[in-house]
Amino acid sequence: MKNWDAIIIGAGIIGLSLAIELRRTGMSVLVVEKGEPGREASWAAGGMLADFGREIPSPLQALATASARMYPEFVYGLEDESGLKIDLRAEGTLLFLDSSEDRALQESHPLPASLEKIEPALQTSAHSLLFLKERSVDPRHLTSAAIAAARHRGIDFSSGDQVLAIEVSNGKTAGVRTHKTQFAAAIVVNCAGAWAGQIGPHAFPTRPVKGQMLCVLMPEKNLVSHVVRTPDVYLIPRSDGRLVIGATLEEAGFDKRTVPETILKLRNAAINLVPRLAEARILEDWAGLRPGTPDKLPILGETSIPGYFVATGHFRDGILLAPITARVMAQVITGQRPKFDLRTFWADRFRR
Numbered sequence: 206m207k208n209w210d211a212i213i214i215g216a217g218i219i220g221l222s223l224a225i226e227l228r229r230t231g232m233s234v235l236v237v238e239k240g241e242p243g244r245e246a247s248w249a250a251g252g253m254l255a256d257f258g259r260e261i262p263s264p265l266q267a268l269a270t271a272s273a274r275m276y277p278e279f280v281y282g283l284e285d286e287s288g289l290k291i292d293l294r295a296e297g298t299l300l301f302l303d304s305s306e307d308r309a310l311q312e313s314h315p316l317p318a319s320l321e322k323i324e325p326a327l328q329t330s331a332h333s334l335l336f337l338k339e340r341s342v343d344p345r346h347l348t349s350a351a352i353a354a355a356r357h358r359g360i361d362f363s364s365g366d367q368v369l370a371i372e373v374s375n376g377k378t379a380g381v382r383t384h385k386t387q388f389a390a391a392i393v394v395n396c397a398g399a400w401a402g403q404i405g406p407h408a409f410p411t412r413p414v415k416g417q418m419l420c421v422l423m424p425e426k427n428l429v430s431h432v433v434r435t436p437d438v439y440l441i442p443r444s445d446g447r448l449v450i451g452a453t454l455e456e457a458g459f460d461k462r463t464v465p466e467t468i469l470k471l472r473n474a475a476i477n478l479v480p481r482l483a484e485a486r487i488l489e490d491w492a493g494l495r496p497g498t499p500d501k502l503p504i505l506g507e508t509s510i511p512g513y514f515v516a517t518g519h520f521r522d523g524i525l526l527a528p529i530t531a532r533v534m535a536q537v538i539t540g541q542r543p544k545f546d547l548r549t550f551w552a553d554r555f556r557r
């Protein structure tokens with residue numbers, strides 16, 4: 206049986222980024238993917254790099270801020286190694302707040318100019334509005350580049366190969382058993398997203414949280430240029446004139462079907478914000494499964510089986526958190542001490 210230094214389960218953005226980071230340290234790495242690499246949550250995401258606001262739980266704030274800072278370099282590295290272009294935008298975000306108590310915040314994040322000037326197509330309303338210097342990225346560009354960069358660096362892939370269980374020998378990790386074969390490695394990392402809890406012998410409490418979205422072609426390329434986040438809907442423009450409109454948060458098991466009425470509702474919410482989007486042609490709709498956990502925090506670190514690690518549960522922020530997750534997990538795996546205290550994210554918190 207061929208042997209690797211490390212096996213990564215799952216070729217989403219978390220598994221791919223970590224595989225690349227481990228390969229950089231000189232390790233041989235195999236990524237085992239049950240389907241096609243990069244086609245699950247990381248393909249379905251909007252790509253907001255939103256490190257501000259109530260959506261980020263406070264224990265995650267330091268990692269989120271660090272990861273947002275790492276993004277330009279992360280993207281540049283992937284572009285360089287893959288030869289592919291990644292749409293990373295830095296126009297910023299307009300964040301609509303839903304309560305007057307948040308108005309104090311507005312003063313600390315003022316608009317750079319009048320709304321009519323910076324986003325003329327946006328319908329103004331009574332909401333208070335913040336300007337955030339957040340970036341956004343096209344997650345499909347990102348995952349494609351990460352796959353190409355991984356291959357370029359000599360990372361091996363076994364696709365269409367579902368991992369059934371971790372192999373343990375003498376109390377230590379020995380590899381993985383898949384539905385086709387077995388692969389040997391003393392280090393295995395579970396990056397299986399919403400499915401992470403299905404791989405024995407550990408039962409991580411991950412669950413899928415469905416998100417439906419659609420993508421339209423704007424009638425003018427820059428009709429919307431900022432990310433717009435409201436309590437009901439968000440808009441994420443791409444540089445080629447597409448606009449992604451999202452997203453629902455649903456407990457629907459592993460069902461990835463879209464519902465026409467739900468897609469229509471999202472579209473109408475977008476038209477309420479930007480009336481000219483009524484002219485926009487719908488290109489596509491889809492649904493993806495966010496990896497959720499009971500406390501909305503990721504699961505990061507070593508498990509009780511030496512050599513078996515986990516990096517999953519990134520819920521709504523896995524695109525944002527990919528660079529820092531890869532960095533800190535590679536540090537933990539290679540026996541270095543990350544500068545972040547990861548105890549809050551350890552897997553054993555659910556057993557305490």
Ligand SMILES: Cc1cc2nc3c(=O)[nH]c(=O)nc-3n(C[C@H](O)[C@H](O)[C@H](O)COP(=O)(O)OP(=O)(O)OC[C@H]3O[C@@H](n4cnc5c(N)ncnc54)[C@H](O)[C@@H]3O)c2cc1C
Pocket residue numbers: 214215216217218219220237238239240241242243244245246247248249250251252253254255366367368369396397398399400401404415416417418451452492493494495496516517518519520521522523524525526
């Ligand atoms: C609609 C929607 C919008 C989102 N918007 C944003 C956003 O704007 N910003 C942001 O930061 N995040 C966003 N997210 C969240 C983000 O997509 C996820 O947190 C992130 O993609 C998780 O990455 P992952 O690699 O853990 O999971 P995934 O991309 O799901 O990858 C897991 C991989 O593991 C594989 N796998 C599973 N089980 C096995 C097995 N037994 N054997 C082998 N392989 C297996 C799967 O096939 C899959 O390819 C959004 C998510 C959705 C659904």
